Amino acid sequence: MHTIRRKAYVILDGTLLPIGRVAADRPYYSGKKKHHGMNVQVLADPAGRLLWVSDALPGAVHDLTAARTHGIPAALAADGIKCWADKVYQGAGSAVRVPIRGKRLRGWRRRHNRDHAKIRSLGERAIATLKCRRVLRNLRCSTTRITTVARAIVTLELTS
DSSP: HHHHSSSHHHHHHEEEEEOOOOOGGGGEEEETEEEEEEEEEEOOOTTEEEEEEEEOEEETTTTOOOOOOHTTTHHHHHTTTTTEEOOGGGTTTEEEEEEOOOSOOTTTTHHHHHHHHHHHHHHHHHHHHHHGGGGGGSBOGGGHHHHHHHHHHHHHHHHO
């Protein structure tokens, strides 16, 4: 969190890391992605570099629930860190900025969402950096080891 405090803002996004089927597969099945996986939350800096990866939760857990479980919105608000996120995090708190909801937006609302998407796209780059590692393409290890693997990749990215 010390590195994150020095940034002007951070970008929060969640992703599903695909896994092979497990014995108790129901909590790991993501209805949105239609396959089994583990949900991780990612914090990226304004340049799109990985800063932090949360503990992996079962794939059926919603991104906002996962962020609240890890205390991300509360920690960002307590430290006064600005955060950009997508519409999934609507209602996460004052520290997390989300786009305006609606389908047919006009004028300043549409420009606001476009500018918000430009900022948030760098967070997608951080997730792509995380997922480009071959080890995360389809994990067949124990689900308890996935957090360790993801954090090792973040460490490798920070040191390179």
